[in-house]
Amino acid sequence: MKKRSLITILNLILLISLVTFGHAEEYEYVTKWMTQVDGHNIHPTGITTDKEGFVYVAGNRKIAKYKSDGTLVLKIENIPNSDDFYFSSWQQHVAVDNSGNIYVTSWDDAMVFKFDSQGDYVLKWDTWNDGVDDHHFNGPRGIAVDDSGNVYVCDYHNNRIVKFDSNGVYLAIAVNGGGNDGEVQNPADLAFDDSGNIYVADTGHNQIQVLDSSGTFIRKWGTWGTGDNQFKWIQGIAVDFNDNAYTADSTLLRVTKFASDGTFILKWGGWGNDNYHFDYPHAIAVDYTGNLYVGDHNN
Secondary structure, eight states: OOOOOBEEEESSOOEEEEEEETTEEEEEEEEOBOOEETTEEOOOSEEEEOTTOOEEEEETTEEEEEOTTSOEEEEEEOOTTOSSOOOOSSOEEEEEOTTOOEEEEETTTTEEEEEOTTSOEEEEEOOBOSSOOTTOBSSEEEEEEOTTOOEEEEETTTTEEEEEOTTSOEEEEEEOBSSSTTOBSSEEEEEEOTTOOEEEEEGGGTEEEEEOTTOOEEEEEOOBSSSTTOBSOEEEEEEOTTOOEEEEETTTTEEEEEOTTSOEEEEEEOBOSSTTOBSSEEEEEEOTTSOEEEEETTO
16 A cells, blocks of 8 residues: 555645545545735745645745644744845745755745745845846745755756755756757756656756756656646645655646656646645655645635
């Protein structure tokens, strides 16, 4: 029997467990909750989990930390007239390191913000730039932290993924832009497997690319279209403990699950606001037990 798995839709949040029938799999709804802070909807654009099973949701200028049952335990909001941080963008993405530090990208601000495990501001780095230097972004989106504490940022409009240490010191261009294998166009999100390989939601190429920790190309799959192994606008990617990859496609309005080699396993979704349908799924994450959470932006 496979480990039970969970799907959660945020803004609604749905809890769904994985069940198996012979060799077949399907997901079964468990619960849902609204993502709000002080009565204001988050409209999630980013989501992650930590090693203790807490769920972090980002969007609409807010970050919220929940228990897996939807209980709010921490919130980060704008501080008016603050010199430390102020989210002016509606779109944030979030990552958490092994010490509980929280990293947030903010799209229009073109910055990364770091907070400690209590939600207190620590530092920020980079400002908007129209293109190409090592220390500036143009539309930062997905963000992830590896086991060594290095921070990877999807620099969407600069067509690259940039690597920093935990203090925001530039280390490398982890993935370059371009049309060849191992190069990306408008990367929206990324995730790591247990071996440290990088799975990239390569939105501009309508595909998933897998690279090793040094950025060397391993494999890819996907094209533009509506088939099982096709995409139209990948917004989020997550990888579970068996190296299965899950994608959130905001145009096809579905979640798709693949084996690590790109073999299609299953999909579900379509437009709607009931327990198995979406309205612009934008973010996806998997927790340490294999439970899956989906940020359903417009619901």
